[in-house]
Amino acid sequence: MKQTDIQTMDPIPSPAHEKRITPDKVKRFLINNLVTILFVILCAVGLRLSGLSMAFYLNDIVSRFARNSFLVLALIIPVMAGMGLNFAIVLGAMAGQGAIIFVTHWGIAGMNGILLSVLICTPIAILLGWMTGRLLNRARGKEMITSLILGFFANGVYQLIFLIMVGSPLIPMKNEVLVLSSGVGLRSTIDLSGGLRYAIDDVIRTPFPQFVMYLSLIGALYLVSVIIRMRSGKVMVQQYSKKRLITLFLLLLAAMIWGLVTSLSVSMINSVRVPAFTMIIIAVLCLFNIFIVKTKLGQDFRTVGQDQHIAEVSGINVSRTRVLAIVMSTLLAAWGQIIFLQNLGAFSTYGSHEQVGMFASAAILIGGASVSKATVGHAILGTILFHTLFIVSPLAGRNLFGDAQLGEYFRSFVAYGVIGVALGLHAWKKLMQAKNQKKV
């Protein structure tokens, strides 16, 4: 999309003859983005097989995007810092979830409840993130498997707290709605309706076409400002090629017009309502990620991610920087889970946080990220693709095999497989690179 490749800060534009599209280049593009392309095809096929109408699909995907993308974005910073996929965002999610549970128990509803949840979970998430960071520092080189197992471990502790200790003298809680009839342990589902449900989403809801229109407008205005700054020499001219900017501008213009026209028509798409406030929050996080990369802190993250030894010798406190990356990630995951739950409305007390790490990782990998590089663009694209698959699988399964369950299995197979394949490919590429470097 926009300047999402800030992380490498686009190198100098190559001379004209290198810009031509050659078969070799196409091959390289395909190999580098194999997973993403495969997924786009899969989703397209799935959409057709499922027989969903555009309006239904849009409604679902908008909802899923709004509740999941924050969590996916939380993975970016640890990848920058060379710590791989932080499967331990589960701990942050648990902090957020715990906060929501208690706020619901205390009966505080609406935005007040949300703000209180944020207040409660923040210090807890920071503490958990700190502990995770310390542990990962001890397990250098094995960060991903460690964070994976840590997630499982934390899940056990979570169950210990909320199934065994809640209601007991250790954590007294008298609440017939939330607590099991035995008096100890939370019920397996918690319903947030009337309380925190849609607390953030409901702030502003905009019909989809209008949303697209406003979004494109903002985008176009920003582009114009970039062009003006380029003219006045404040931004390095080389960073953005003129052709790219103009194409982008035209696309945004087209989107704006489509949005305007559709919103004035009687299309079903107008009934798809976008939780605009939530989207704004997500946009803020996107901007935050982009901002971090441009700061000294972001540069430190990247340096540590590139080469820990050189970073250390240059005077960067590598251990502390890595811990900071994890703390930020965990904190964002905690807030992300709050967004997630308020949209979901009713959630499984013991289940909805379990897969957070794996789903977010699968999503970002599908979007084209790798263990060593992840951008906002990857997160957004990946969330859309991953959740599209979620939506279409059961329906496609039913239409194809007469069994929705098969669709579900297929979805699991693909999600896990994607991570395994992406990780494997990445490891293999790194090994090949190391071998080639030795020859030099």
Next chain:
Amino acid sequence: MITPDVRRFGAVKDTLKSFGLPRIIIVVFLVLLWAISMFLEIPFPQLLSDTLVRWGMNGVLVLAMMPSILAGTGLYFGLPIGIICGLLGGVIAIELNLVGITAFFAAIAFSIPFAFVLGWVYGFMLNRIKGSEMTVATYVGFSIVSLMCIFWSMAPFKSPAMAWPIGRGLRVTISLADRYEKVLNNFLSFNIFGIMIPTGLILFLLLMCLIVVLFFNTKTGIALKAGGENPRFAQSSGINVDTMRIVGTIFSTVLGAIGILVYSQSFGFIQLYTAPLFMGFLAAAAILIGGASIKKATILHVLLGTFLFQGLLVVALPVANKVATLGSLAEISRIIVSNGVILYALAQHSGD
């Protein structure tokens, strides 16, 4: 010249250190729970019987961790693959309507070719991703389990013992009651002081251990261990370390296949679909509890670790039930203990 060693002190200190903090904690914890259980008048012989059964039942699955560790590929988180081979063998045996001990050994025989092939492919893949084996293995394992779920749902098997009465596919749990349930457990079993000893089961476990020991004393086994301990050393002696790693993976896969069949016959049911998902972690935790590390494992670690881990799980539930009706404490403690132990092993600075 052989000298009396002042360094022997170092050896003693090393043994204590290598016994490790988590193992000491778990042994203490286990003994404590046993003491509490006796205090709460929970019949100890029953506890011990159950522990012995679960020891024999899980032992081979834990044994499957060993070749992978010794070959240098880390904890065998790809155990679900071996398990699936075993389940395939078991299912084929049922389709052929076999019963008794023949069925059991036939199931093993059917599963071994699958295990060889899949183990080879899997080992080949592991060689391409040295250093990231455990992470990738986990996800590939999960992925294959999901793929198999699709297979089980559409499998062309017809045996009424396994298939859904209407439509296609196999049921989630398949009873072995009339076939070979507990066929090993009951073999030559006897009672002593109220403790039921499942002799056949234990003998089978020991037999598997013996096979493993014999293997690692062969020329290939010795080469495999060297390749895992110091690949450059092995290479300089002309050993193809990559081939050794594949051999180790195949061996682990075969043991996994046999292991799940031993487990199922004791349990009385074959469990398809998502059952294999987390078994790799439980087996890994057991061997780590026994004293193994990501790079080193012995038979003693397997036997001791399985006994301690299962012993803990067996005693935890009744104790928890007596103290307060905490039904799921067993499951939760299993999660916490197994993953906690693996975390400890990972944090041991054992290098990249």
Next chain:
Amino acid sequence: MSNEAFVLDMQDIGKEYFGNRVLSAINLQLKPGEIHGIVGENGAGKSTLMNILFGMSVIHSTGGYEGKIRVSGKEAQIKSPLDAMNLGIGMVHQEFMLIPGYTITENIKLNREITKPNLASRIVGKRYDTLDVVAMRRDARKALDKLDMSIDEWATIAGLPVGYMQFVEIARELDKTNLKVLVFDEPTAVLTESEADNLLDAMRVISNHGIAILFITHRLHEIMTVCENITVLRDGKMVAQRKKDETNIYELAELMVGSRVGEVMRKPREDVTDEKPILTIRNLSVEMPGEEVSNVSLDIHKGEIIGIGGLAGQGKIGVANGIMGLFPAEGEVVFDGKQIELNNPTNAMMNSLAFVSEDRRGVGLLLDSSIENNIAFTAIQRQGKYLKKFGPFTQLDKAAVRQTADRMIKELDIRCTGPTQITRRLSGGNQQKVCIARALMLEPKLLFVSEPTRGIDVGAKKLVLQTLVELSEKYGLTVVMTSSELAELRSVCDRIAIVTEGKIAGILKPTDTDVDFGLMMAGEKHDNA
């Protein structure tokens, strides 16, 4: 020396690593803008001295250093690279400290980035300042221009030729405005001749800017080209300090090598070359990182003890490693009439060649296995010894292994608690003997031994060498000994081949002069040849 203000004054610098003294009583003074050369063999102490100056953790985590360092007259405590940088000491490392995935500018400004405060940083902290890319690129441009480099400052490091990368290293140091002293650690080792010339020119430019330079190298002609003053180190001591005009490469070579009256353990045989060669090496090239062999041809005669010497990184270690198949190699090797297939350890061993690697702990031993298992290992795998056969299956014959181990422990006098002791517990010398025992179990006709006494304390060194001599005499074994310690080669070998820049520079007798050795090792031509 005169009273002019020294920019760097090192007095009485010494270093001991757990009882092992590697540096003593080094005195060195630098004037601003002076180019000072430091020469020495391997292990002379050059790198240790620079590690001390640059505050590397390997120094102060092992007890620190002795002596005083003054920078511009003020006493300095250097405990980390950051301290050194703040004092104005910069270093161009042998292994570049460059991040390949970063641009030149990012590397130059690593952890010294120029930033501008913004809204967030005013609240949260300085680490959130925005990077001022424009300003950084300007500074990088300036540094590159100082070195006359026209390359774009925003190009990525990966893919640049080595010479360019080195210049970026230098540019990084030049960008540090407080730079007073710049240390070059063997900079020309990886450069082509023309790149090396560029570097020497650049050094002159830098010194003209008033920055003093410490130039560490073994290439004597480079020293003579560019340095004003020269310090020669040997065995951790300062053996001489000369002004360039007061010396020449012959003197420097001689001082570098030194006339160590080592104990001659064995009288060199004069008649070795009378017999036909048992091993002929032709046009051998080996890709061993750091010890590349480009073109070695050598004849080795039956029953001789021949040494392969030379400075570190010149290729001597690569020869044996290449022949024994541990690293990719090309060329022709014929042993005892048979062609040896390269890149194949098995083939070499099947043809009665054996190898004791220089990397004792990394390649030579299974540290967590017993002595007996180590000794028997290769013989088991390559010759099927110590195995009981049961049809297609084999089982280790533990009794036979035990017997052999006992025998070798006695024969080689390996100090241990028994054949079951883990090799990690043994001292360096005894570990080396286990490695030798393992090689001997193959009953080879020729034994390659690399760095046989490296890391072994003085007393044990003699024992290991004695063992090799005895083996040669008792079994008629041909021994090819590669070593960085010239003295030990001269005390034991019949002939010594010197490898410089990946080729055989010549073959000397142990009794040849120090000047001969020094010049050959430094790659200089000897006028009297």
